[in-house]
Amino acid sequence: MDEPTVRTGWREELERARREALAAIARATSTAELEEVRVAALGRKGAITAFLRSLSQYPPEERPQIGRVANAVRDEVEAALDAAAERIGQEEEARRLLEETVDVTLPGTPVATGHAHPLNTVIREIEDIFLSMGFELAEGPEIETDAYNFEALNIPKGHPARDMQDSFYMNEGILLRTHTSPMQVRFMQSRAPDLPVRMITVGRVYRRDDDATHSPMFTQVEGLLVDRGVHLGHLKWTLEEFARRVYGEGARIRLRPSYFPFTEPSMEVDVSCTICGGGGCRTCKGTGWLEILGAGMVHPRVIRNGGYDPDEVSGFAFGMGPERIAMLKYGIDDLRLFFQNDLRFLEQF
Amino acid sequence: MRVSYRWLQEFVPVELPPEELAERLTLVGLAVEAVERPWRHVEGVVAGRVTAVERHPASDHLKVVRVETGGAALTIVTGAPNARAGMLVPVALPGARLADGRRIAAADFRGVVSEGMCCSADELALPEPPGPRGLLELDPQEGWRPGMDVARALELDDAVLEVELTPNYAAHCQSVLGVAREVAALLELPLLPAERRRGPSQPAPASWPADRPRPPRVFIEDEGCARYVARFILDVRVGPSPLWLQRRLQAAGMRPISNVVDVTNYVMLETGQPLHAFDLDTLRGGLIGARAARPGETLRTLDGEERRLQEGDLVIADAEAPVALAGVMGGAATEVTERTRSILLESAWFDPARVGRTARRLGLLSEASGRFEKGVDPSGCRWVADRAAALIQALAGGTVPEEVEDAYPRPARPRRLEVEAARIRGLLGVDLGDAEIASYLRRLHMDVRAEGGRLVVTVPTFRPDVTEPVDLVEEVGRLYGLNRIPSAPLHGAPGRGGRSARRRALDELSRLMRAAGFTEAVTFTFHPEERLARLGLPPHDERSRPIAVANPLSEAQEVMRTTMLPSLLDVLAHNHRVRRTDAALFEIARVYMGADEVAAGRLPQEPLRLAFVASGRLAPRHWREGEGRAADFFTAKGVVEAVLRLFRVEDARWERAREPFLHPGRAAYAAAGGRALGWVGELHPRVAAAWDLEGRVVAAELDVEALLAAGRALPELRPLPRFPAVARDLALVVDLATPAAEVERVMRQAGGELLRSIELFDVYAGERLGAGRRSLAYRLVYQADDRTLTEDEVEAVHGRVRQALAGELGAVLRS
Numbered sequence A: 001m002d003e004p005t006v007r008t009g010w011r012e013e014l015e016r017a018r019r020e021a022l023a024a025i026a027r028a029t030s031t032a033e034l035e036e037v038r039v040a041a042l043g044r045k046g047a048i049t050a051f052l053r054s055l056s057q058y059p060p061e062e063r064p065q066i067g068r069v070a071n072a073v074r075d076e077v078e079a080a081l082d083a084a085a086e087r088i089g090q091e092e093e094a095r096r097l098l099e100e101t102v103d104v105t106l107p108g109t110p111v112a113t114g115h116a117h118p119l120n121t122v123i124r125e126i127e128d129i130f131l132s133m134g135f136e137l138a139e140g141p142e143i144e145t146d147a148y149n150f151e152a153l154n155i156p157k158g159h160p161a162r163d164m165q166d167s168f169y170m171n172e173g174i175l176l177r178t179h180t181s182p183m184q185v186r187f188m189q190s191r192a193p194d195l196p197v198r199m200i201t202v203g204r205v206y207r208r209d210d211d212a213t214h215s216p217m218f219t220q221v222e223g224l225l226v227d228r229g230v231h232l233g234h235l236k237w238t239l240e241e242f243a244r245r246v247y248g249e250g251a252r253i254r255l256r257p258s259y260f261p262f263t264e265p266s267m268e269v270d271v272s273c274t275i276c277g278g279g280g281c282r283t284c285k286g287t288g289w290l291e292i293l294g295a296g297m298v299h300p301r302v303i304r305n306g307g308y309d310p311d312e313v314s315g316f317a318f319g320m321g322p323e324r325i326a327m328l329k330y331g332i333d334d335l336r337l338f339f340q341n342d343l344r345f346l347e348q349f
Numbered sequence B: 001m002r003v004s005y006r007w008l009q010e011f012v013p014v015e016l017p018p019e020e021l022a023e024r025l026t027l028v029g030l031a032v033e034a035v036e037r038p039w040r041h042v043e044g045v046v047a048g049r050v051t052a053v054e055r056h057p058a059s060d061h062l063k064v065v066r067v068e069t070g071g072a073a074l075t076i077v078t079g080a081p082n083a084r085a086g087m088l089v090p091v092a093l094p095g096a097r098l099a100d101g102r103r104i105a106a107a108d109f110r111g112v113v114s115e116g117m118c119c120s121a122d123e124l125a126l127p128e129p130p131g132p133r134g135l136l137e138l139d140p141q142e143g144w145r146p147g148m149d150v151a152r153a154l155e156l157d158d159a160v161l162e163v164e165l166t167p168n169y170a171a172h173c174q175s176v177l178g179v180a181r182e183v184a185a186l187l188e189l190p191l192l193p194a195e196r197r198r199g200p201s202q203p204a205p206a207s208w209p210a211d212r213p214r215p216p217r218v219f220i221e222d223e224g225c226a227r228y229v230a231r232f233i234l235d236v237r238v239g240p241s242p243l244w245l246q247r248r249l250q251a252a253g254m255r256p257i258s259n260v261v262d263v264t265n266y267v268m269l270e271t272g273q274p275l276h277a278f279d280l281d282t283l284r285g286g287l288i289g290a291r292a293a294r295p296g297e298t299l300r301t302l303d304g305e306e307r308r309l310q311e312g313d314l315v316i317a318d319a320e321a322p323v324a325l326a327g328v329m330g331g332a333a334t335e336v337t338e339r340t341r342s343i344l345l346e347s348a349w350f351d352p353a354r355v356g357r358t359a360r361r362l363g364l365l366s367e368a369s370g371r372f373e374k375g376v377d378p379s380g381c382r383w384v385a386d387r388a389a390a391l392i393q394a395l396a397g398g399t400v401p402e403e404v405e406d407a408y409p410r411p412a413r414p415r416r417l418e419v420e421a422a423r424i425r426g427l428l429g430v431d432l433g434d435a436e437i438a439s440y441l442r443r444l445h446m447d448v449r450a451e452g453g454r455l456v457v458t459v460p461t462f463r464p465d466v467t468e469p470v471d472l473v474e475e476v477g478r479l480y481g482l483n484r485i486p487s488a489p490l491h492g493a494p495g496r497g498g499r500s501a502r503r504r505a506l507d508e509l510s511r512l513m514r515a516a517g518f519t520e521a522v523t524f525t526f527h528p529e530e531r532l533a534r535l536g537l538p539p540h541d542e543r544s545r546p547i548a549v550a551n552p553l554s555e556a557q558e559v560m561r562t563t564m565l566p567s568l569l570d571v572l573a574h575n576h577r578v579r580r581t582d583a584a585l586f587e588i589a590r591v592y593m594g595a596d597e598v599a600a601g602r603l604p605q606e607p608l609r610l611a612f613v614a615s616g617r618l619a620p621r622h623w624r625e626g627e628g629r630a631a632d633f634f635t636a637k638g639v640v641e642a643v644l645r646l647f648r649v650e651d652a653r654w655e656r657a658r659e660p661f662l663h664p665g666r667a668a669y670a671a672a673g674g675r676a677l678g679w680v681g682e683l684h685p686r687v688a689a690a691w692d693l694e695g696r697v698v699a700a701e702l703d704v705e706a707l708l709a710a711g712r713a714l715p716e717l718r719p720l721p722r723f724p725a726v727a728r729d730l731a732l733v734v735d736l737a738t739p740a741a742e743v744e745r746v747m748r749q750a751g752g753e754l755l756r757s758i759e760l761f762d763v764y765a766g767e768r769l770g771a772g773r774r775s776l777a778y779r780l781v782y783q784a785d786d787r788t789l790t791e792d793e794v795e796a797v798h799g800r801v802r803q804a805l806a807g808e809l810g811a812v813l814r815s
């Protein structure tokens, strides 16, 4: 063996392997190409690996030096491979993300959801307010006896409210309830003699009227509170609280004496106009007030019919029409829209 | 009721602007709906005397009149046919305004300059006299002189308050006097004496002329009449009323007729007491009075109708026959006409219910019957009769003899009520002193005596509505002012607030249905009977016997629904008509069962139902998802299955439904625990066609009470699995007639505890399998709670499943 030849040979050989590997790494544009380079240089049959395996062919005194140089070359190539892998990985990811780009303005996959009826939305809102004040939800029959619908509520025979024109009858003693007020007596009877009585009831009621402002079926919310020492101030506070929660902190109420056979004193309750704030507009017909409910102190006879002694307890009751509240809230101008169930209407809610 | 503000001011010295008074009255319970001023524009119109009438040189129908208006002489062109020299007419001077707001200026009419305009009644918004239209003639006997300002003389600055009377105020506020009492109480003003009113309140004294037949005697033979006052006015001249009175009647919404009749109406409006004038000379037998109608009696009323009287009708009769329906309408034979010379004036109290019944039956509701029905004050009959007689005398002349018939067998006594002052304070929530309470009641003409803490209150007879102590609470409250009452937070134990579990479940149900793409409907609970017929239910089906409404407004309210389907199909049909065929709607509401119960006088059942209908696509067409999800049996069933999961109904059974309104091959019943839950399916094409619905329509109706009963209240919890699960796929071919539910049952039975889930992922039927066969592909998952299953264990149990399928169902296993 010719020593010098050997000496210069290993250096060139290593240098060539190094140059080729680095050049190939620089040319690589994909992870797969880079892997080929890695296998060609550092794989089990790679050029640098093969050189390292052949160290034993060199004289023992030269092996450490050759080994150091060879290891340095391997380290350099490995580092270059890592750097290239990082670069190519980023490029490939960027390419993939670019390829996956979509038109974000195309419509999404539909999740078909239905809509709540505006009347029920308003009813739930009203219920929640009174439920939070400790009122209990009650339900009662829509087909009702004359006794509960009228007699028990201090509406004797011959009273204008009993006129056949106003009610749908099944027969002489049974009719479609004309209001939710029968529940006042039914609920008191179910609770007597326990106190307090705090009831809220919602339901369909019926009157013989059918035009743009009257529907033969509509809904009512009725509240009742009976306890010791209940007075008109409590009623007023409760209604003020209701108005504030529905219409905002600034809402005020106004009481106008009125007449219901089952309450006395009775009153109509107005809330400051939600549209103009009280200055007067078309919705409130220039008065600044909107009539939203009727209320009063429960008539002593009704309390007695409910199984309580009017000398011991007193109470208040109120009733309102969710239709009216929904009409004001959403600006709906025709009552019939609620019961027509036109999807073009309902889907706006 | 319509109240003239000027008229009101004759009773109470109120000076507030009418709008402000309206507001104040509204807050004490007299709801003033509107304040009208029909004449507000009229200005610059004066009385003028026509001194000459000439033909217009260039026109056949126009005239040129000379008019003298107190100083000025004007030339005016008019087309009125009744223009004649000597008459007094309203003249709109240049610059004047008419009722409609039109301004008058001097104008040239075919060469003649008209220096103003002569007016008709209509142009001043006054009642048109009968006869052909023409100039309004001003009667000098009413005090008209040339130059007088018409607007001032006729109070055309007046405002009319439209008062909506609630039943409790209807009796005592149905008159100017009644409203004046309220105004006085509200503003703490005195009532003015009678002399301040227009026209006399007492007739000039006279005695019965010796040459005239004695006046008829009055009898009362029926308790429906509590008092009957008759006054007599002899030798009257029936004619038109003065303009001021006509205008006031008009303001109140009544039509002038003749002076005598107008006075009866005028005084009724003033006092609330209806009056009737008879032609005295037509009454027979020297008797008049109230009695019950006798069988077979008839009466020709003022309107010319022959009325058949009924038992219970209260009539006014002379010695021979009925002459009036008491409080409702007079008879034609005794009517006051132009030829009438003497009057019997009736001022009486009739039973509100009797008057109301008769008036309603005959369709003769009037201002008078309405007032009787609400209740008039029997104490007032006499002085009201005096006032009316005096006014008739003032306007129509004649004598009013002092002979008065006044039958009043049991004079009304003022009602006495006792109330604890503390109770009034306690109910109003205001610390009012006894004296303050008494002062409010006294302002309402009640007499109040304090006895310890009790108030003894005497209620005037014109307040028939105040009958019990709580009525006094209301009176004090409204005069004190409801809005002054301080509000007080609720105290004491709260009630059982919050939503019940049942209500929460219903709210969840509604939310689920919306999440599933259904929109909430609120439908009428009644419908035409014909809708039910469309369903073709057999007679023994309870749903075919609905509860009927006895007095529907139209067929739309004929029967209460026994199933939700017709209501929802009506809604679907409406949406199809507006081209919304992709539609999904639901409602949670009641049906009404038990026509027999109702017939027996008992209340029916009102079970709660969830129902839905859908047609077209349940999910819309989409660029990526394709044609969307169509409404068909399986999409509908999927919704029902979601509902069952919501209610935790775990043991639901499905079977083919037999409903005449459903597709016989695509409808199912669901049941659980032996109780029917409801049905789901596609509508029978015939039924869909009856509602004009095109394409497949799906529907379901579930019994909410049954769902609540069938479901678990709480979930049955299993610990999270600690050992792995093993999945095995299985494809088998069975007869088409073998229900999938049966396949599943066999698998569950054979798989036992280790078989945790069964997923059917493919169903195939085709020629390859032969007719009447289908292939079902399942993924079965095996798992144990206490160990990892070995391959052998899984093979063993899976093998048992395969064997069972082959053995029990003859299934051919394909893998």
Ligand SMILES: [Zn+2]
Binding pocket: A273, A274, A275, A276, A277, A278, A279, A280, A281, A282, A283, A284, A285, A286, A288, A289
């Ligand atoms: Zn407003």
